[in-house]
Amino acid sequence: MKAKPHILNFFRCTFTGKAGVSLFLLLAVVALSAFTYYQDTVPTGAFQLVYPANFGNRVNTPADNVTTKQGVYLGRLLFYETRLSANNTLSCSSCHQQQKAFTDGRALSPGVDKVLSTRNSMSLVNLLWARKFFWDGRAASLEEQAAMPLSNPHEMGQSLNVSAQKLNGIKSYTQLFRLVYGDTLVTGDRIVKAIAQFERTLISANSPYDRYLKGTYRPIPQELKGMALFNQAPQPEKGIRGANCAHCHGGAKNYMELFHNNGLDSIPKDAGIETITGLVQDRGRFKVPTLRNIALTGPYMHDGRFKTLDEVVDHYSNHIRQSASLSSFLQGESNEPGGRSLKLLPAEKKELIAFLNMLTDSTFINNPQFADPRLSALNK
Amino acid sequence: MKKITLVIVAVFLSLASLSGKAQTPKQATIKITGEVTTPLTITEADLQTYKQTTVIRKDRDGKDHTYAGVMLSDLLLKAGTTLGPDLKGENLTKYLLVSASDGYEVVFALAELDKAYTDRAIILANQVDGKPLLPADGPFRIIVQDEKRPARCIKQVVSLKIAFAK
Numbered sequence: 001m002k003a004k005p006h007i008l009n010f011f012r013c014t015f016t017g018k019a020g021v022s023l024f025l026l027l028a029v030v031a032l033s034a035f036t037y038y039q040d041t042v043p044t045g046a047f048q049l050v051y052p053a054n055f056g057n058r059v060n061t062p063a064d065n066v067t068t069k070q071g072v073y074l075g076r077l078l079f080y081e082t083r084l085s086a087n088n089t090l091s092c093s094s095c096h097q098q099q100k101a102f103t104d105g106r107a108l109s110p111g112v113d114k115v116l117s118t119r120n121s122m123s124l125v126n127l128l129w130a131r132k133f134f135w136d137g138r139a140a141s142l143e144e145q146a147a148m149p150l151s152n153p154h155e156m157g158q159s160l161n162v163s164a165q166k167l168n169g170i171k172s173y174t175q176l177f178r179l180v181y182g183d184t185l186v187t188g189d190r191i192v193k194a195i196a197q198f199e200r201t202l203i204s205a206n207s208p209y210d211r212y213l214k215g216t217y218r219p220i221p222q223e224l225k226g227m228a229l230f231n232q233a234p235q236p237e238k239g240i241r242g243a244n245c246a247h248c249h250g251g252a253k254n255y256m257e258l259f260h261n262n263g264l265d266s267i268p269k270d271a272g273i274e275t276i277t278g279l280v281q282d283r284g285r286f287k288v289p290t291l292r293n294i295a296l297t298g299p300y301m302h303d304g305r306f307k308t309l310d311e312v313v314d315h316y317s318n319h320i321r322q323s324a325s326l327s328s329f330l331q332g333e334s335n336e337p338g339g340r341s342l343k344l345l346p347a348e349k350k351e352l353i354a355f356l357n358m359l360t361d362s363t364f365i366n367n368p369q370f371a372d373p374r375l376s377a378l379n380k
Numbered sequence: 381m382k383k384i385t386l387v388i389v390a391v392f393l394s395l396a397s398l399s400g401k402a403q404t405p406k407q408a409t410i411k412i413t414g415e416v417t418t419p420l421t422i423t424e425a426d427l428q429t430y431k432q433t434t435v436i437r438k439d440r441d442g443k444d445h446t447y448a449g450v451m452l453s454d455l456l457l458k459a460g461t462t463l464g465p466d467l468k469g470e471n472l473t474k475y476l477l478v479s480a481s482d483g484y485e486v487v488f489a490l491a492e493l494d495k496a497y498t499d500r501a502i503i504l505a506n507q508v509d510g511k512p513l514l515p516a517d518g519p520f521r522i523i524v525q526d527e528k529r530p531a532r533c534i535k536q537v538v539s540l541k542i543a544f545a546k
Contacts, residue, residue, distance in 0.1 A: 132483065258483045273481075278406035281481060281515050281536060327482070328516035328535065 042179055043069040047197070049128060052205050054213060054252040059128045062141055065193045067200055070179045075198030077176070078191060080372040083166050084150055086112045086157035092149065092195070095121040098370050101293035101361075102202065107304025111154040118270070120304040123297045125290060125364070126253050128200045135286045135302045136273045137259055142196035147188065160188025167191070204292055204364035212358070213252060219358065226355030229348055234335040243316065243342055243352055247329050248288045254359055255290035260327040262288075263320035264301060272302070274325075283325040295360045309353050317344040408481075408519050410504075414542035415474060417460025424519055427506055430454050435501050435525045437533075447523040449505035452476075452540075453493045461542050463494050470544075478522060479539040486522075486532045490542070501525040504537065 047067040049059075061067060078084065079092045095109045095117075096102040102124035108116040119135050127133075127142060139145035149155040150163060167173045167186040174184035181190055211217035219227065231250065232242035248258055259273060261284040268284035276282075286302045300306040306315065320330055320341040336343045344352070364370075412420040430450040439445050457463050462471040467490055474490045491497045505523045506513060513521055513535075520537040527533070 137483070256483075260482055277481075279408055279481070280405055281408065285482075324515040326516065328514070331516065 042073050042176065044179065045069050047072050047201065049201065049203065051128075051203050052210065052214070052252070055126070055129065055205065060131050060141070061128070061200065062143065065143060065196060067197050068180065070176070071194050071197040072201050074176045074180050075194035075196065076370075076373055077173075078195050079198050080374065084156055084158060084163045084191070090156050092146075092156075093372065095149075095155075096124050098367075099296075099365055101125060101204075101296045101365055103297040105298070107299045109155075111152065112157040113154060115154040117154060119302045120299065123290060123293060124199060124202055125204045125292050126255060127202060129253060129255070129257075131257060132259075132287070135289075136276055137287055138276060142199050143189075143192045146192040146195045146199075150188075150192070160191065163191060164188050202364075202370060204361040206363040207292065207361040208358040209254070209355075210252075210361070220354075222351050222354040223358055225348075226351035226353070227358075229344075229352050230355050234333060234342060236335055236337045236339075241335050241348065243344060243348075244329070244333055245291075245316075245352075248327075249291045253290070254292045254294075256288065258288045259285050260288055260329070261285045261323065261325045262316075263322070263326050263330050264305070264315070266321045266323045270303065281325055284323065285325060291356065292359050293361055293364065295357050296365065309356055310349070313344070313349045313352055317342045317349060408536075408538065410520055410537055410540060412455065412459040412540045412542075414477075415461070415544060416456070416542055418458075420455075420459045422455065424506055427504070430458075433501065433503055435503050435505070435523045437523060437525060437527075438530075439533075440530060445508050446510070447503065447505035447521075448507040448510075449503045449520075449523070452502045452504050452522065453495065455504060456493065456540070456542070461490070463490065464496065467491060467494050467496065473545045474542055475545055477539075477541045477543060478534050478537055479541070480534050481536040481538045484534060486534050488532070500527075 045068065047069050049067060065071075079096075082088045082091045084091060090112055095104045097104055104121045107120060108118070109121050110116055122135070130142075131140065133139040133142065133145040134148075139148065147160060151157075151159050164186045167177075174186060177186050177190060178184045180194060208217045208219070208223075212219055229241065229243040229245075231246045232240060233244040233247070234240065234242040248256065248260060248262075250256060261268075261272070265284060271283050273282040273285045274280065294300075295309065298307060298309070300309075300312050306312050316330075318341050320326070322340065332338075332340065334341060334343050407423055410422045412422065427450055431454060432448060433451055434446055434448045436444050436446050453463055456476070462474065472489075472491060476488045476490060476493065477485060478488070479485045488502065492500075493502055502522065502524050505521050506519055508517075513519055517535045521535045522533055522537060524532050
């Protein structure tokens with residue numbers, strides 16, 4: 001991050017003389033080689049994926065792409081590599097930025113052709129446990145998933161073959177491919193495998209909520225009340241107030257891999273999974289996204305329609321839209337007898353949001369292992 | 381000239397039949413796969429060809445409902461699952477993984493489904509109180525007789541997979 005202004009200052013002071021120009025060029029070359037050889041020795045061997053026991057071991061790693069240190073190293077470079085896009089301007093990180101828990105802060109994201117994506121960029125976290133990817137679950141592995149943004153004309157817009165050709169001409173890359181795959185050949189398949197390896201290391205397990213589950217964080221009363229609302233179903237006839245979010249968003253990982261219609265529209269513009277299955281039951285049905293780091297990943301929902309968590313909670317509290325495909329877990333869920341939305345009190349909404357803020361893992365978004373390797377090299 | 385009109389008519393007819401097809405809504409099905417001899421795809425019409433049965437149990441509303449459908453074991457036997465006399469030895473380490481269209485999954489040990497082991501009925505229902513299940517619950521739902529919690533009465537079932545515990 002610091003290096004860029006340095007280069008700019010240098011540029012301004014020295015660009016006047018000829019000597020200045022060559023000095024600038026020399027420095028530029030040094031900076032560029034720092035880009036490619038940012039670390040002298042590449043770590044090798046099996047990569048230990050470390051996570052808490054309560055996350056469980058139902059992980060999803062294909063037998064033909066086991067995670068290695070050298071594979072993750074390469075994958076991280078590729079995740080931040082703009083040469084994988086048609087005009088060398090976009091990388092995965094353009095739409096998946098670490099500081100925003102690997103989202104981009106936009107409702108919809110522009111691709112290489114400036115055309116906007118049809119859906120909101122998704123947070124990349126704890127993907128090791130995921131089995132279905134995208135808002136409609138259409139990809140079955142991270143390897144399969146990565147090929148799609150790379151070649152989609154409205155995202156990175158470059159075929160895997162062209163990407164492989166471009167990298168085949170770069171020695172620092174071909175050497176890394178040899179270290180990871182045994183020979184210097186760069187292929188599309190090897191590119192997506194390495195990216196997938198890096199993505200599997202994006203583990204977040206140190207939010208205040210994680211620490212609460214470990215017994216090392218004591219929530220304030222407002223957070224505790226929010227947690228209770230989050231976890232319990234409303235039962236107005238018994239005087240129990242609740243929001244029942246955990247039915248779809250519960251568990252230690254704050255993610256359960258379910259697909260539901262959460263009542264955003266009666267007649268959805270984007271039919272979601274129905275587009276794939278052709279079944280009316282799937283109309284407006286989308287992936288129940290992770291709530292981990294949710295305070296950092298707005299705007300919210302598949303189309304980015306809500307800017308704030310207040311708007312999200314208002315939706316569940318007051319604006320559930322009825323339809324035949326509305327999830328049965330949201331039908332008639334209310335704190336008022338006969339109500340069709342939760343009908344939370346203003347103080348309860350604040351409590352719920354206090355709990356959602358407990359899901360922010362600042363170690364995750366600041367972990368240098370996940371950052372752009374070229375920038376950390378320049379910072380050395 | 382005649383030929384041309386014929387071709388045009390033929391094209392129109394085929395187009396009409398195509399668009400006609402697109403208009404009938406697609407039907408949900410259930411796939412039976414895994415450790416079976418004959419993988420099956422079951423439609424609601426297929427269900428009618430099996431022996432019908434009913435189970436009465438409470439739903440989340442706390443009230444008794446009558447669910448109609450077929451014994452899960454009948455469907456699995458048809459697909460060639462090791463139930464009945466074959467349910468012994470290593471086959472007792474087999475389980476059934478039921479998946480719903482929302483991604484929810486539950487497991488039953490094969491022995492839980494076998495009449496030789498239990499009288500408790502586990503059925504694949506397509507009707508409740510004489511009517512088709514609601515779209516958000518159906519068209520197929522597993523109903524487990526007498527089980528206290530309804531969590532394994534999984535809704536919108538799309539797949540039944542038999543596997544060995546490894």
